[in-house]
Amino acid sequence: MNKTKSKEILGILRTVIPNPVCELNFETPFQLICAVLLSAQTTDKRVNIVTKELFETYPTPEALMKADYAEVYRIISSVGLAKTKARNLIGLARQIHEVYHDEVPQKYEALVSLPGVGRKTANVVQAVGFGIPAMPVDTHLHRMAIRLGYIDSNQSVVEAEEAYRKYIPKEEWIDAHHLFLLFGRYYCKASNPSCKDCQLEKYCKFN
Numbered sequence: 728m729n730k731t732k733s734k735e736i737l738g739i740l741r742t743v744i745p746n747p748v749c750e751l752n753f754e755t756p757f758q759l760i761c762a763v764l765l766s767a768q769t770t771d772k773r774v775n776i777v778t779k780e781l782f783e784t785y786p787t788p789e790a791l792m793k794a795d796y797a798e799v800y801r802i803i804s805s806v807g808l809a810k811t812k813a814r815n816l817i818g819l820a821r822q823i824h825e826v827y828h829d830e831v832p833q834k835y836e837a838l839v840s841l842p843g844v845g846r847k848t849a850n851v852v853q854a855v856g857f858g859i860p861a862m863p864v865d866t867h868l869h870r871m872a873i874r875l876g877y878i879d880s881n882q883s884v885v886e887a888e889e890a891y892r893k894y895i896p897k898e899e900w901i902d903a904h905h906l907f908l909l910f911g912r913y914y915c916k917a918s919n920p921s922c923k924d925c926q927l928e929k930y931c932k933f934n
């Protein structure tokens with residue numbers, strides 16, 4: 728990979744994905760962090776279904792922190808890992824209410840100290856919630872990084888994040904995150920990618 732090639736790839740992605748935005752429904756950084764926490768091993772569509780009731784029932788960190796675990800579990804039970812996520816949601820709400828006075832923190836170190844919040848979730852909250860340049864790498868971005876030659880096939884998610892940050896200008900990280908994610912989700916799927924007529928074929932190492 729080099730910066731010129733990466734720029735060309737992003738240019739093509741912009742023509743394929745003209746509106747690169749987050750597909751999770753949220754209105755506040757608190758709702759965003761809850762939605763991203765719920766999205767692990769679950770589709771955004773499924774998350775949007777359960778967050779409708781979750782956010783209506785518990786609109787603030789204080790309300791969610793006081794929630795009954797069984798009721799939170801009931802609301803989110805159709806998402807993967809619901810038991811752990813229900814526990815983490817309540818713990819996360821408690822910490823945001825008690826330590827951060829109901830404001831989701833913006834600093835990476837503070838975000839990853841919250842229950843259930845790892846590297847990717849912290850990066851998404853920074854990028855999507857606060858507009859802070861960050862390059863969250865999920866399974867789609869990891870796969871795209873390998874197929875398009877940002878990293879080798881044996882390299883990790885963290886190495887993919889480092890490669891994207893190296894070859895993409897900082898001011899484009901947030902857009903680039905959405906572009907790779909949506910292209911991976913709808914076109915370059917894990918199995919049966921839409922290779923026929925793919926404009927990225929000349930950069931692609933998949934076949």
Ligand code: SF4
Binds near residue numbers: 915
């Ligand atoms: S050619 Fe196929 S595998 Fe390669 S980027 Fe395009 S859709 Fe993905």
